[in-house]
Amino acid sequence: MSKNFARALLSSVPWLxxxxxxxxxxxxxxxxxxxxxxxxxxxxxxxxxxAGSFLVNTILRQRSK
Numbered sequence: 001m002s003k004n005f006a007r008a009l010l011s012s013v014p015w016l017x018x019x020x021x022x023x024x025x026x027x028x029x030x031x032x033x034x035x036x037x038x039x040x041x042x043x044x045x046x047x048x049x050x051a052g053s054f055l056v057n058t059i060l061r062q063r064s065k
Contacts, residue, residue, distance in 0.1 A: 003064065007057065007060045007061070007064070010056060010060060011053050011054075011056045011057035011060065012053060013053075013056070014048075014049050014050075014051075014052025014053045014055075014056060015049040015050060015052070015053040016049075017049060017052075018045050018046055018048060018049025018050075018052075019046075019049065021045055022042060022045055022046070
């Protein structure tokens with residue numbers, strides 16, 4: 001496994017976790033379409049996942065230098 005592939009795989013973990021959280025919220029019926037601020041919560045969860053992926057990628061790039 002190449003170093004770049006491993007870094008990409010590790011960097012995608014926070015993003016995949018955010019997607020899994022949204023999936024579980026939907027399948028477990030923890031929130032309904034009528035839930036107030038559902039769209040905002042979805043955007044925040046996805047933004048945190050993307051920010052986490054960016055942070056992990058940045059840290060891994062700095063360590064490899």
